[in-house]
Amino acid sequence: MKEVLFNTHDLALIFTMFICLSFSVFLITLKKGNKLSNCLLACFLLTQAAIPLDNLINFGEAFRPFALNLSPNLFYTFGLAFWLEVPLLLLYIKSLVNKNYQLQKLDTLLFIPFVFYATYFTVDWLMAENSIKLAALKQNNIETTPLIDRSIYFFRECFRFSISVLCFLELQKYQNNIKNEFAELESVDLTWLKVLVIGFLAVHLNAIFVSLGIIMSYDIGIIVDHELLGLTSNYAVLLLITSLIFFSAGHSKIFQGIDDTLISEQDKSIEVFEPEKIQKIETYLLQNKPYLNHLLTLDNLASQLSMGSRNLSSIINRHFGKNFFEFINYYRVEESKRLLLLEENKTVTMLDIMDKAGFNSKATFNTFFKKLVGITPTQFRKEYWENKNASSPH
Template sequence: MKTVLFNTHDIVLIITIYQCVLFAFFLLSFRKGNKHNNVLLALFLLSYAAIPLDTLINYGEAFRGYILNVSPNMFKVFGYAYWLEAVLLLFYVRSLIYKEFIFKKHDFLLFVPLIIYITYDINDWYLLDSATKITTLSNFHPADEPLQSRFIGLFRECFRLFCGVLCLIELQGYQKKIKDCFADIETVSLTWLKILVIGFLFIRTDAILVSLAMFSSFEFDLIINYEVLGLISNYTVLLLISVLIFFSLRHSSVFKGIEQPREQTSLKVDKHPIDLDIVNKILGVMKTQKPYLNHLLTLENLANQLELPPRYLSQIINRHFKQNFFEFINSYRIDESKQLLQMSENSRVTMLKIMELAGFNSKATFNTFFKKTVGLTPTQFRKEYHKTQQEAAA
């Protein structure tokens, strides 16, 4: 067989398809980890695999002619993935950051553009006879594309960008809220996921530029090389998918889920005066039982000890103590570490040991929070304290 179906650029698309499909099936058969996360990531990858396949079918030189002989409908069917992949990536991000992620009613609105587009295609394409479809595709050139199709394509890319922005907003919200639920956040790394989301934002922005370049070239005779912009996107996708596969396996398990916002956020709690008996109960437990010495303490753990709803406990900490949970617990750990550093029998104990005895699980958090609270590093504090004691004794 001497027919060449793919050029070098097409091979990049094929590798992307192969990576996406292979990893998706691996995730679906993988029994460890969060099954919900794995399914959503697999669906995202399968939908993304359809995009380079759609590009190959519609723009691959020889491959296009081969598919035309198979079925003209294949020129349309894989294009629906554009409307799906951005939505599925958003759901995957949410499934990582929320402890018990569930779909809300308004989430299904994100599928409305896909439904409208399928309806449009049924009337504009699928009802045509096969001979008309083949004739249209055989003589097709991007310059001949109807104006309404260009507008639909531009809207599609803007919709994908919008979903990417929602991903970024979710991550920013997670970064703020996590301090209300956990006292140790050093193990939670958002960097890799932010890089991926920003990377896909770049691809979608590039896709918008491709659409605008086609408008400019074919509607206003201002020639812009949209093909180069498209190739940049294809090569970037290959890199991003590789990064996604590597980091999703390595880091997705470190996410500490927070409670998903409800349909109606509880604002009534803020209007009620704080029960001082509960405040005293919290202070009593913190003083006598010292739950902050537990390295893995969470808002939910403490709420269970106090027999309070986690949301209500968070409200009290925020409103009465004017702190988030992270600051509230670590301030007790700082006081504990100061007492340990002031003991003469601990004068030669390492800072790592002091850190552990005080309940800290991260050296970075210990040093940073201590310096912020006390104004000195732990080492400086111990040295200054014992120096003052020696001078007083003399």
């Protein structure tokens, strides 16, 4: 019982497998939330479980002999997950940030490299005689790997890195356009997911260096410690997957998505809108002050006005020349100015003024106020009361 079955590196891979499998089962059986997002995340996590299993079978001292006795087909088969991993991550992100997102025919293009490699792998390995496979596995080592396999490995890592870049760009696109639908951005903070995507970008870039290191070490003669780079990736993936599960479980509800039609409409030529609709919007905002709601969204306001979200977005963008974020916070600044000029608010804290005006972020309050008024809220109140006291009769 004192025999050590696994080393530390194997345990990192086993932990990754266990976490991914456990959470993927949870997501598949979960009845709440976005079903498509949950399914895509579950599939992504299954690939993250298959990849360490592939490493354990091919390189684990304890797993390799067992797999060799069980079936030679176990070798390399789970490596197919490398081709599925990042496309699934990209689709998961798209399903989060795009409202009512549905899989499209163009999305299948992401899986073309997988189809080609799976076909090659089936013919080259799975359909080969067991005797040939066993002979290759018994004397298998990185040094004897054919150059074509190393080239495919390098292409695979470049492909994964490229799709990771698309994941990052998708988040950037969301962040750039989110102000068209939300008046406060605290509840739609993407920092955690962006950090994770950058983490996977780094892991996939490191994988390119590993593949280059193998080629340089065994085909060019320049020795590179590719094993250390590979081990570093294993631990990094464990950290990233753990973080992904923790933050997606805690923050996934914030992703309400953006309506792509609202974004595309901004590029159209200037339209002339009915004066009655513009008057209706202005009157409603002045009389009912919906902007005092910290969590006001475009959909909320459109519902209150009995208008379509697309129509309201068009009017705000092209008639008022602002995005929704700027439009609502303009009214909040005007409300905060009114509050600051009231006698009873002379000693009220700025946080209370901010809250009463509908702002949910001190940074947004100060930034918008100074941008529109030219001075900070504190300076505005101070100058007003100093001037008023100076002009009043003694």
